[in-house]
Amino acid sequence: MTAWITAILIGWKLNEKTSVSIAGAVIFILIFLTAFLAYLIAERLLLKALKVIVVQSKTKWDDILLEHHVFERMVLIIPALVIYVFAPMSVYGQAWLHKLAVCFLVFALLQTFDKFLNAANEMYKKSEAAKTRPLKGLLQVLKITAYAIGLIIIVSLIMDRSPTIILGGVGAASAVLLLIFKDTLLGFVASIQLTENDMVRLDDWIEMPVHGADGAVTDISLHTVKVENWDKSVTTIPTYAMVSESFKNWRSMQEMGGRRIKRAVNIDITSVQFCTKEKLEKYREIQYISEYLSQKTEELQEYNQKHVKSSNRVNGRHLTNLGIFRIYLEKYLRNHPHIHQKMTRLVRQLEPTEHGIPIELYVFTNTTDWNAYEAIQADIFDHILAVIPEFDLRIFQNPTGHDLAKLYITDIRTESQ
Known part of the structure; x- marks a missing residue:
């Protein structure tokens, strides 16, 4: 082929040296164009046909291979x-x-092997054994080993040396390299792990109290990760610390579109009591719980008639103002326009303490905007604090100066009388 192109160029009155150079360049271009054309055909035709076959098949393992882009990496071969x-x-x-x-082939095989291990881990996670024997750590070791071997092969090909010689040289120099470039190597490995496991991205909101970080990630480099805190200060964290230490990433909260409210109000225990008929009639006027009270009252009356023989209220089942208040909060949150109804929504009674009975709200707002979140949370608890007396309950609060002054004035008036 080269000789044929050279002969044509010489026939065009070009000298032999120029003709040989141009012929070599043309051959290079033709080879790379052919490789690119083969890649396009494989991607546009073979890969699409393979996707159709996979989608129509009844097996699940090929769907997982397709989802993890294993076939796309195989096309690079x-x-x-x-x-x-x-x-x-x-x-x-x-x-x-x-x-x-050969170097490109090794790279393509490494990429295919990498994606295949991801798919294998996904398939394994669906088995019962995965709950007690996870394989992710082992697969990561296999990936690191494969990439190390592939890098040695590529370097040996470029330098035209045996892989064993390259490996021996690396072993001899490793002690010096680890001593001199310790931070760089730790940062490099940490960067790979952060990227591979998708642990942190730019603009992620992270919290790392050990390093005083609470804000958005602004820069990720080989040695450091910069976090702009909400007070506009900047915290610099070593990259390897992001892998060796724990931190909280709020990205999933932002992607899910809901932010959690977890806050309790403490009810004075002495204000909890059984509901009388008068109280029940009063509570039935509250729209959210009127239907519930009607159904529950009938249920309890039927039960007590069958199982209770004494008129003492201790016997049998009876409604309490605290229980009704808890049901009211559930209905209130279910109808709240800013509460995410597809996420966890709980109103729970926690263990009583010296500060009363905590009634905790565990819900999610339907927005992650900080200002809106705080406004929604404040609005909900404003309402709760205002509505508690309607259920003949009291908020627990330690005595304040106002309480003591009021008590003192009452005592003085009592003595004067």
Whole structure:
């Protein structure tokens, strides 16, 4: 091929040296164009046809392979093979084309192996054994080993040396390299782990109290991760610390579209009591619980008639103002326009303490905007604090100066009488 192109160029009155150079360049271009064309055909035709077959098949493992882009990485093998096969066409650059093709082939195989391990881990996670014996750590070791071997092979091809010689040289120099470039190597490995596990991205809101970080990530480099805190200060964290230490990332909260409210009000225990008929009639006027009270009252009356023989209120089942208040809060949150109804929504009674009975709200707002979240949370608890007396309950609060002054005035008036 090269000789034929050279002969044509010489026939066009070009000198032999120029003709040979142009012929070599043309061959290079043709080989790479052929490889690119083969890649396009494989991606546009073979890969699409394979996707159709996978979607129509009843098995699940091929769907997982497709979801983790295993077939897309396998397509990269085709242009590498094309370059290797057509390399003999280039008389003068044949050796370099062979090296380039093998290096690209190793890279494609590593990428395919990487994605295949991800898919294998996904398939394994669906089994019962995965609950007690996770494989993610082992698969990460396999990935690191595979990439290390692939890097040695590529370097040995470029330097035209045996892989064993390269490996021996690396072993001899590793002690010096680890001593001199300790922080760089730790940062490099940490960067790979952060990227591979998608642990942190730019603009993520993270909290790392050990380093005083609470804000948005503004920069991720080899050695440091910069966080702009909400008070506009900047915290610099070593990259390897992001892997070796724990931190909280709020990204999933922002992606889910809901932010949690977890706050309790303490009810004075002495204000909890059984409901009389008068109280029940009063509570029935509250729209959210009127239907519930009617159904529950009938249920309890029927139960007590069958199982209770004494008129003492201790016997049998009876409604309490605290229980009705809790049901009211559930109905109130279910009808609140700013509460995310598809996420967890709980109103729970916690263990009584010296500060009363905590009634905790565990819900999510339907927005993650900080200002809106705080406004919604404040609005909900404003309402709760205002509505508690309507259920004949009291908020627990330690005595204040106002309470003591009021008590003192009452005592003085009592003595004067």
